[in-house]
Amino acid sequence: MAGRIIRYLVLGALAVLWLIPLYLLVVNAFTPSAEYSGQPTWVPNGFGFFDNLSIAWTSSGLGAGVLNSLVYATVSAGAAVLAAAAAGFAVVVMRTRFRTLWFWVIYMGTLLPLQIFLIPLFRGYVALDIYDTHLGLILIYAAICVPFAFFIMRNFLTTLPKEVSEAAQLDGAGWWRLFTRIHLPLSKSALFAAFIFQFTWVWNDLLFGITLTATPTARPVMAALAEVSNGFSSLGPPVVLAAAIAVSLPTIVLFLACQRFFVSSLRPLG
Structure with missing residues (x-):
């Protein structure tokens, strides 16, 4: 009994420590900028x-x-x-030769620090005239997102019963039909989970946003938020904190909306 009480006290203390910064963030973001005293506000003071x-x-x-x-x-x-699902299908269902090698070749993209890509990417983008363009960022974000999405899709596809593919092939289904009509629908929960992870990563990225863009026309939201933070002294902390809360909402809403798909992807089929 005493051990349970101590455990609950420790967990409660950790929860309070985690919630204090969140509380300060919300309270100070709601404080009108003109009424901000320069010190963190602990009590709500207006609605700004x-x-x-x-x-x-x-x-x-x-x-x-x-x-x-x-x-x-x-x-x-x-x-x-979609690219990761196709790669996972090729490795798991089509029984491609050297499956383990292909797995590591693709997955290795998650093991390398992203900073090593910055200089060659910058030079290549300038040479190809796609620096500070929407296309340039879409390409690099898609490429960076493939390895981890492949990891999720490949692991999920290994849980699907082999009898599904064998039965479809006996009915005359080819690889394309197997992929589009059977495995993609069965992998819907894993697709959503992978999409949520990669959507969140792209949304929160700052590194490529400030390296491969220079104008507001193509600049992502985190780079724009960094500009707000650079004006911390002139705009005031409440403005910066309000902006930080606003740009965090889309990923939270997406996760809550797709939560059941995310949870179901953790349960293997079979």
Whole structure:
């Protein structure tokens, strides 16, 4: 009994420690910028969230950044997940030769630090005239997202019964029909899980956003938020915090909306 009480006390203390920064973030983001004293506010003092967000929205091109990141995250994550599903199908179902080698060749993309790509990417993008363009970021985001999505899809496809493929092939189904009519529908939960992971990663990326863009036309939302943070002293902390909360909402909403697909992907079929 005493051990259980101590365990609950420790867990409660850890929860409070985790919630304190979140509480300060919300309270100070809702504090009107004109009434901010310069010190963290512990007690709500007015409701200036939308005014603070409006200042951030107009001062740094945050609105354009949100739209850009929405395009990048949706298109790049979607393309990467489909490519990863095709690669997983080839490795698991089609019994491609050297399956283990192909797995490591693709998955190795998650093991390399992204910083090593920056200089050759910058030079290549300038040479190809796709620097500071939507196409340039869509391409690199899709490429970076493939390895981890492949890891998810390949592991999920290994849980599907082999009898499904064998029965379809006996009925005359080819590889394309197996992939599009059988394995993709059966892998819907894993596809959603992989998409959520990659959408979140692309949305939260700052490294490529500030390296491969220079103008608000193509700049993603985190690069725009970094510009808001650079104006911390002039705009005030409430404006920066309000912007940070606003740009965090899309990934939270996506996860909550697709939560049942995410959870079901953790349960193997068979």
